[in-house]
Amino acid sequence: MAAVSFDSACALIETALQGGARRDILEGVSASNDFTQALRRLRACMRANAWKAFGQKIDLDEAIGKYDRRTRQDGFHVLHDWDGKADHVNDDIIPIDVLDYVIAQRGGQPLDATALAILLDYYFLHVLALCSLRIWDEGDPDANLDRIGALLAMLQGPDGSGQRFVDEAETLILIATSHFEIVERGYGALLTRVRTLNRAHRLRIALGHTASMGSHLRFGFEATYGRDTVVMRDDNVADYPWLCFALMTVMQEYAVRVEEGADADDLAPLIEGILNGLSADARAFIGQPPSSLTGSEADRGEFRALFLQHREALVEAFQRYKPIAGAYSPLAFFFNFSHNVLKGMVVDALLRGRPWPLTFDDMLTALARDEAEATLKHELATTLMGYARAHPDTIRGRPMPVIVFDPSTGRDAFAVTMRKIRE
Numbered sequence: 001m002a003a004v005s006f007d008s009a010c011a012l013i014e015t016a017l018q019g020g021a022r023r024d025i026l027e028g029v030s031a032s033n034d035f036t037q038a039l040r041r042l043r044a045c046m047r048a049n050a051w052k053a054f055g056q057k058i059d060l061d062e063a064i065g066k067y068d069r070r071t072r073q074d075g076f077h078v079l080h081d082w083d084g085k086a087d088h089v090n091d092d093i094i095p096i097d098v099l100d101y102v103i104a105q106r107g108g109q110p111l112d113a114t115a116l117a118i119l120l121d122y123y124f125l126h127v128l129a130l131c132s133l134r135i136w137d138e139g140d141p142d143a144n145l146d147r148i149g150a151l152l153a154m155l156q157g158p159d160g161s162g163q164r165f166v167d168e169a170e171t172l173i174l175i176a177t178s179h180f181e182i183v184e185r186g187y188g189a190l191l192t193r194v195r196t197l198n199r200a201h202r203l204r205i206a207l208g209h210t211a212s213m214g215s216h217l218r219f220g221f222e223a224t225y226g227r228d229t230v231v232m233r234d235d236n237v238a239d240y241p242w243l244c245f246a247l248m249t250v251m252q253e254y255a256v257r258v259e260e261g262a263d264a265d266d267l268a269p270l271i272e273g274i275l276n277g278l279s280a281d282a283r284a285f286i287g288q289p290p291s292s293l294t295g296s297e298a299d300r301g302e303f304r305a306l307f308l309q310h311r312e313a314l315v316e317a318f319q320r321y322k323p324i325a326g327a328y329s330p331l332a333f334f335f336n337f338s339h340n341v342l343k344g345m346v347v348d349a350l351l352r353g354r355p356w357p358l359t360f361d362d363m364l365t366a367l368a369r370d371e372a373e374a375t376l377k378h379e380l381a382t383t384l385m386g387y388a389r390a391h392p393d394t395i396r397g398r399p400m401p402v403i404v405f406d407p408s409t410g411r412d413a414f415a416v417t418m419r420k421i422r423e
Contacts, residue, residue, distance in 0.1 A: 002132040003066075004063045005068055005138065006131075006134060006135070006137055006139060006201075008063070008066070008137050008142060009063035009131060009146075010147050010151060011062075012058060012059075012060055012063060012133070013060070013124065013127060013128070013151055014052055014151060014154065014371055015053075015130070016053065016058045016060075016154055016158070017077070017122065017124065017154045018154060018159070018160065018228045019152060019159060020054075020123075021053040021054065021058075021121055021159075021234040022053075022117070022160065022201065023159070024052075024053040024054050024157060025045075025051050025052065025053050026113065026117060026120060027122070028041075028052055028053075029041035029045065029109060029116065029326060030113065030116065034110050035106065035108075035109055035110060035111040036103055036107040036108070038116055038153075039099055039102060039103050039107065039116070039119075040047075040103075040113055041270065041316050042099065042116060042119060042120065042374065043096055043100070043178065045125050046093065046095055046096050046099070047092075047096065048061060048071075049061040049064045049065075060127065064079075064127060065066045067130050067131065067133075067134050068130060070132075070134065070322075071130060071133050071134070073246055074133070074186045074189065074190070075181060075183065075184070075186025075187070075189075076133060076176065076177055076181065076183040076186050076190075077089050077124055077179055077181065078126065078129055078130045078133065078176040078177075078178070078179070079093040079130060080092070080093055080094065081094050081095060081097060081179065081339075081418060082179060082180040082181075082182070082414055083207060084180070084393065085385065087137075093123075093126065093156075094126060094343065094386060095119060095122045095123040095126055096119070098119065098122065098343065098346060098347060098350070099119050100200065101114060101347065102119070102350050102351075104388040106350075106351065107412070112163060112353050114162070114353055114354060114355070115168060115277060115350045115353055116165060117160065117161035117162075117163075118161040118162075118163045118346065118349055118350055118355060119350065120389040121155060121156075121161045121163055121165075122165070122346050124155050124161075125155065125166075125390055127342050128151055128152055128155065128169075128172055129173075129175050129176040130147055130176065131148055131151075131175045131230035131234075131365035132145070132148050132169060132172040132176055133176055133177070133190070133297055134304065135148065135191050136196070141193070141197060142197055142198045142201060145169050145170070145197065145201055146169070147168035147209075148169040148172065149168065152166070152168070152172065154167050155261050160214070161355060162354075162355045163346065163349055163355035163356070164198075164227070164355070164356075164357070165342060165345075165346070165356070165359060165360065166342070166359050166360050166361055167359050167361035167362075168204055168208075168340065168361065170201060170204040170205045171204075171207060171360065171361055173190075173205060173209050174205070174208045174209060174212055175338055175339050175342060175353070175360070176214075177190065178212070178337045178338035178398045179336065179337060179339060182204060184238040186317055186356065187238040187239075188238070188241065189243075190419050191242055192246060194245075195245075202245045202249050202254050204244040204315070205246070205249075206245065206247075206249035206250050206273070207212045207246075207250060207269060207273045208243075208361065208364065209242055209243065209246035209277075210243070210246045210247060210273040210274065210276050210277030211272075211273060211277070211330050211364035211365065212252055212338045212364060213239055213243045213246065213277065213278045213280060214243075214277050214278075214280045214330070214331075215330060215333050215334055215336065215364075216239070216315060216335065216336065216338070217232065217236065217239065217243070217280035217281065218279060218280055218331075218334050218413055219334035219335055219336055219402075219404065220232050220235075220236070220336075221280070222334060222395075222404075223334075223336075223395050223400050223404075224257040224336075224395055224396070225394060229281060229283075230290075232281070233281070233290040233291070233292050234286065234290075234291075234292070236292060238293075239290045239292075240284065240293050240296070241293065241295060241296045241299075243277055243280065243285075243386075244285060244293055244296040244299045244300050244303065245296070245299050246273075246277060247274065247277045247278070247285055247299075247303050248300070248302050250270050250273045250277070251274060251302075251303050251306045251307055252302070252306065254267065254274065254306075254310065255306050255310065256328045257270070257310070258310065258313075267317070268320075268367060269365065269367065271314065271317045271318065271320075271321075272330075272366065272367065273312065273320050273370040274307070275314075275318045275321055275331075275414075275417065276330055276331065278417055278420075278421060279331055279413050279414070279417045282416075282417050282420035282421050283420050283423075285300060285303055285304065285307075285423055286304055286307060286420070287420070287421075287423065288416050298398075309419075311421065314421075315421065317417070318414075318417075318418065321366055321414070322411065322414050323407045323410035323411045323414060324407065324411075325407055326378070326407075327366070327374065327378065327407075328366060328368075328374055328378040328381060329407065329410050329412055329414055330363065330364050330365060330366060331366075331404055332407040332408075332409065332410025332411075333381055333403075333404075333405050333410075334403070334405075334406070334409070335402060335403045335404070336393075336402040336403075336405040338360065339403075340402060340403065341360060341363060341384065341403060342360045342387070344384045344387055344403060345358070345380065345384070346385055347387070348380075348387070356376075356388040357373075357375070357376065358376055358377065358380055362377060363377060363380065363381065381405035382405055384403045384405070385401060385403055385404055385405045387403070388401030388402050388404070389401045
C-alpha cells in the first residue's frame, strides 16, 4: 500500500464529512436506540479511526497514526490531553475523554441524537487540528491550509451537528498547540514554519494568538505566578516569541491599512488584537525586553517602532475596549489553555443537548454581530467559569478555576496596560 499523502488524507476526511455520511454513521451506532450503547459504539469507531457510511469503510487509522507520530516527534500532543495529577499523557484521545464523561453524566438517559452528532464532529475537529500541523510536509502550505479551511467549513456546515467550534483553519493551529507540553521543543520550529505562509494566513494566525495568549498569560500572572512578572517571563520562553510575532504582524497590518485610509470598522479587530496582546506584559514589548525575547529583537524592534509611531491614535482607540460591568470583554476572560475553553463549550453543549451558536474565536473579541451575540458571550463565559469553579485545579497548593470571567480584574488589566504604554 502506498504511503498516505496529505491530499489522500484530506480526501478521506472529505468522504466522511460530505453529504449524509455522518448521518449514516450515526444511524449505524444508534441502531439499538440505547444511549449508552450508542456512545460505546461511537467510542469504538473513534479508537479504530474507522467509520462505516453507506456500506463503505472510511479508514483513517493509517493517516492519523502517521500524522500523530510525526507531530509528537515535533513536540506536540494534538489528540491527547495531559493528566496533571498523574503526570502523563492520557491514553485516550480528547474526544473519547469527553465521550466517557457524557456516559458518566447522561448514559442512563434516552438517546440524544444531537449529543452523538456533536461528539462525532468534535472527533473530526481534532483530526483537522492534527492535519493543520502537517501542511508543510508536502506541496504548497498555503494551499494545504486553504484545503483544511474548506474541510472545516464542511464539518460545520448543514450536514453536521450544528455545533461551531472555530471560525478559521488558522485557529486550528492554535487549538492544536495549546496543550501543556512537558518539553516545549516544538514552538520555535513551528513559528519558523508559520513565517513562510502568505500575508493573509499569517495575519489570521496572529490575531488569534494576540487575544488567546493575552488571556493565557494574564491567567498565569494572576494564578500560576502570584502576580510576579519576572517568574512569568522566565517560565514562558516559548510563548513570548510567539506573542511578539503576533503583535508585530498585527501592528504591520494596522500601519498598512491606516496608510490606505481604512475606516474604523476595518481597523477595529486589529486595534483590539494589539490591546489584548499587550495586556499580558506591555513593558516586554515596548520597554526593556526580557531574556525570553532575546531571539526576537527584529520582531520586537519593528513592533515597537510602529507602535510608538501610532501610539496616540491607538491609546484613544483602546478606550472602546475597556471592560465594563454587564458586558463581555476578552480582557476579563482568563484561562490556562485555549483548548480547555473549547472543550468546556463542547461539554456544556453535550450536557444540555444543544449546540452553542458561538465559536472559540467569538470569545476572543468584544466585537459582536448584534446585541444577542454579545449577551450570549457573557452567558457562556459565566457558564464556563461555573464549571471551572466546580472542578478546580490545584495551583500553588490551592484550588483554582482554570477559566475565569471577571470584569473587575479585566478593568485592572486594562488600566495597568494603559499606564505602561504611556510610560
